Amino acid sequence: MRVRIPTPLRSYTGGAANVEADGATVRELLDDLDRRYPGIAFRVVDEQGALRTHITVWLVGERCRDLSTPVGDLDEVVLMQALSGG
């Protein structure tokens, strides 16, 4: 499926805003993304498996907070940088 990549993470995708990755859940999708773009997962998810504060995952317009959420039948997953001040 297509994964939309926010600008802070595009250093890992060679500048690509949209990339392909596969997985049955968000977690598997991030694992596959990391295989294709080494290092990208640790900037998104911490070592305890929690999404970092300033990254959000969107599934068909819904914000996903649980990485075990199934995504197998989706066409697109959107990673965004969350709004913060300063």
Add this chain to the structure above:
Amino acid sequence: MIPAESYRLHRMAGAPDPTAGYRIEDRDGLDGTGPKLLVGTRKGLFLLAGDDARSRWTCHGPGFLGHIIQHAILDPRDGETLLVAARTGHLGPTVFRSPDLGRTWTEASAPPAFRPGDAHGRSVRSVFWLTPGHADEPGSWYAGASPQGLFRTDDGGDTWAPVDGWNDHPSWGEWAEWPDVEGTPDGSMLHSVNVDPRDPEHLYLGLSGGGVFESTDGGADWAPLNRGCAADFLPDPDPPYGHDPHCVRVHPAMPDRLYMQNHCGIYRLDRPSDRWERIGDNMPRDVGDIGFPVELHPRDPDTAWVFPMDGTDVWPRTSPDGRPAVYRTTDAGRSWERQDVGLPARGWWTVKRQAMTTDGGDPVGVFFGTTSGEVWGSVDEGATWSCLASHLPEVYSVEVARTA
């Protein structure tokens, strides 16, 4: 749970190089043999290149524009490997390495991280401090983090592992600030990792807050080392831990001597004593002895520099009365002299704990970076100062790069 192995990058042929945009391209003057300063800032990495007289400096960079570069250090053992601790406002923390002074970079394939399933549920928020390991252990480095974890690499910064003896010490939850806060100014952090040049197993570290701790077995076990040190913010007049060291330095030529700039004063400790002596009591009363950095003369164990700040009232963290000055002792803290020739008469900035350093020159060069984005230097041991760079982002760290 994403397994830790996920973070081990196995760079595939054809995969994009995520560091391509981080290079420092303007090399004119940078690849010569003159002195270099590594300046980590809130918005990227800058390199200052000086002539042999250390009188003219050019500024190069930024590399990693927009990244928070907390610390940048060139490996003193090989004179080549440059490590930087980086994060951004939006991305997690990591470490990058360069073999050619910022021309090219590689990200650590296993950055400092607590173990998945960690008993405290800790995740590294920032890699705060880098210390090269012992001279006899090439490729070894320590990293201090926020929350207050300690990590070690033995392959020059490519793969990092938790120092379990510290991170999982039965007293860690009592010694450390946990749950920690990312508050004013930068949250709780582990800093000032010092390796005894006589013994790689003998380590010191500082927790801000939490105190000074010592290990004599390579980090397997630890004990507090805070006797004699004030902690005005605690009810106990001489508590075993809970203090707030800001910067701790072991003297390279006399490793039984430690200097500390603490939240509550300037101290010296001469081992085997375990009682710190408050040498800041000898500072002028109207200046006080609060500050962040303490920097040492590389050869003379009696000489050290501090940068006092206003720690009264609500802790403005600016120079006392807005009059920036370095103070130097040449008698191990029995007396102090003000060194402000060349510094502005008025200035409302200060110097963070990693943002001051000395070189190995004779006379010794002393350098510091300010919260207002200037780098200042003295090549006469603090007698006179000149501004080496200005209009940079807030400076977090200044280190001398001793190139091979």
